[in-house]
Amino acid sequence: MQECIPIVELLKEETGPILIASHENPDADTLGSALALYLFLKKKGKKVFVGCKDSVPHFLDFLPESQEVIKLPIEEVFGLALVVDASGFSRVNAPIRAFKRARIDHHIGGEFYGEYDYIDPEAPSTTALVYKLLCAWDRSAIDEDIAENLYAGLATDTGFFKYSNTTAETFELAKELVELGAKPHWTYINFAERESINKLRLISKVLETLSLEEEGLVAGITIFDRFFKETGCQYADSEGLVNYPRSLEGVEVAYALIEKPEEGVWKVSLRSKGKVDVAKIAESLGGGGHKYASGCKIKGSYEDVKKRLLTAIREGLIEKVVSQGA
Ligand SMILES: [Mn+2]
Structure with a gap:
């Protein structure tokens, strides 16, 4: 029996309103998952809502029916609330009232x-x-719009079929989604060739902060809040910038430190090229994620936060050296 059968039954049986919630600061996987489920459940005659704490960012506004995403929280009491692509409802970061809760995720x-x-x-x-x-x-109810939303999440979470999570099965899935109406070139163009001049100016400022540690094994950038104001960018524009330090030859761990003064925290994105488990580093700082991509939030002054982060990364590097020597 497939593992997804219980949640299929749960959705089929639900007669009350259903909320499909994405995590805050959405990416294509969480919104694509939420929109695909929303569109499918609507076809099945369900009373369904798709919600996110944040407005849909520019880079995701091409996802089919993304204008349907409502801003959370809302007053409604839901029969069932489903969170997608997140470690839990805490990642929705908005209060939700529901009789039942469930989660679909790959973390x-x-x-x-x-x-x-x-x-x-x-x-x-x-x-x-x-x-x-x-x-x-x-399967016959999966139309072009649903397929496109699913494909967008698959393509971006695999770095357009480049990351280590790309397997033969990934291509199999992509093939099926394309047969169902997803448009790979159109998806790529929407992600890669709709950059604003403001975003490029932000990248330019951010690259000025590039720093190398641990003899070039660690590289990072800092995105100060004033950079957003100076360039007319939003927090969502920081998405993916961690790939710049990651792109350097010899780097094993890359990080992006992003100032969030309204929450009084620094958001940290961590990436590994494979040798170091960055999920463990993030967990030691109160966060989580995958071996290759993780994140956390740290409170404190810039100097203090950077010091704590670099100490945790160093411990992650040492652990790798020790475990290899054993
Ligand atoms: Mn994901």
């Missing part, structure tokens, strides 16, 4: 809401899990 660990949770850390994207769920229910 390791996190919060569990019961037997209906559909979690597979081996999946390349959450949209890959949503696709399996929809196939188990009614």
Whole structure:
């Protein structure tokens, strides 16, 4: 029996309003998953809402029906609330009132809401899990818009089929989604060739902060809040900038330190090229994620936060050296 069957049954049986919630600061996997489920459930005659704490950022506004995303929180009491591509409802970061909760995700660990949770850390994207769920229910109801939303999450979470989570099965999934109407070139153009001049000016400022540590094994950037104001950018524009330090030859761990004064924290994004487990580093700082991509939030002054982060990264590097020597 497929693991997604219980959640399919739960959705089929639900007669009350359903909320599909994405995590805050959404990416294509969380919004693509949420929109695909939303569109499918609407076709099945369900009373369904798709919600996010943040407005849909520019780089995701081409996702089919993304204008349907409502800003959380809302007053409604839901029969069922489903969080997608997140370690739990805490990642929605908005109060939600619901009789039942469930989660669909491909992150390791996190919060569990019961037997209906559909979690597979081996999946390349959450949209890959949503696709399996929809196939188990009614594959013929997957239209072009649903396929496109699913494909966008799969493509971006695999770095357009470049990251280590890309397997033969990933291509198999992509092939099926393209057959169902997803448009790979159109998706790529929307992600890669719709940059604003403000975003390029932000990148230019951010690259000035590039610093190398641990003899070039660690590289990072800092995105001060004033950079957003000076360039007319939003927090969402910081998405993906960690790939610049990661792109350097010889770097094993890359980080981006992003100032969030309204929350009084620094958001940290960590990336590994494979040798170091950055999920462990993030966990030691109160966050989480995957071996290759993780994150956390740290409170304090810039100097203090950077010191704590670099200490945690150094410990992660040492652990790798020790475990290899053993
Ligand atoms: Mn994901």
